[in-house]
Amino acid sequence: MALSEFSLQYVPQKVVKGQVLADFLAQHPSPYSFGGNNIEVGMVATRDNYWTMYFNGSSTSVSAGMGIVIQSPNHSCWYFSLKLDFDCTNNQAEYEALIIGLDVLHDLRATCVLILGDSELVINQLNGTFRCMSCTLAPYHMVANYLAKSFDGITFKHISRVRNTDADELAQITSGA
Structure with missing residues (x-):
């Protein structure tokens, strides 16, 4: 009921192939120009105008x-728990959560965001510390980077599972773990 005010539509992914990025870009045109935007990596400046997202x-x-x-800048919180109806690895599920969260933030018109996750692999791939070498994760990585460019400021930060308990519990419940 709490989400009924939003026009959220979840379309499950059927197959991961090289065409997925082209399909995603065709279905999600962005009103933003990406020419001068960069992904900001590092610590977020202390401000009251950034959104925070935890994902798992x-x-x-x-x-x-x-x-x-x-979490909005005024500390209002929204909780999302989604079940994936296709087989995937844990890292693919992490990327799915990240991508859907970025899409929701975009729809909420967030401009500066702090993304917190306990997946060291996903966060470090987005920060550029790790290279994305997996052909199954590469399409997810490209889509996440594309979405990240739509924000004026974005920071990806790895946190411990203890600091990510709400998102972790939501993911565990929907996966049946």
Whole structure:
């Protein structure tokens, strides 16, 4: 009921192939110009005008799910828990949560965001510390980078699982773990 005021539509991904990025870009045109925007990596300046997103994904042999917690600059919180209806790895579920969270932040017209996740792999790939070498994760990585460019300022930060409990619990519940 709490989400009924938003026009959220979840379309499950059927197959991950090289065409997925082109399809995503065609279905999600951006009103923003990406010419001069850069992804800001590092610490966020202390301001009261940035949004915070916690994300987590979980995959089991039976099911997969994700949890997202978004906090507005005035500290209002939204909780999202989505079940994935396709087989995926834990890292793919993490990227799915990140991408959907970035899309929600974009729809909320957030401009400066702090993204917090306990997946060291995903966060470090987005920061550029790790290279994305997996052909199954590469399309997710490209879409996440594309969405990140739509924000005026964005920071990806790795946090411990203890600091990500709400998103972790939401993901665990939907995946049946």
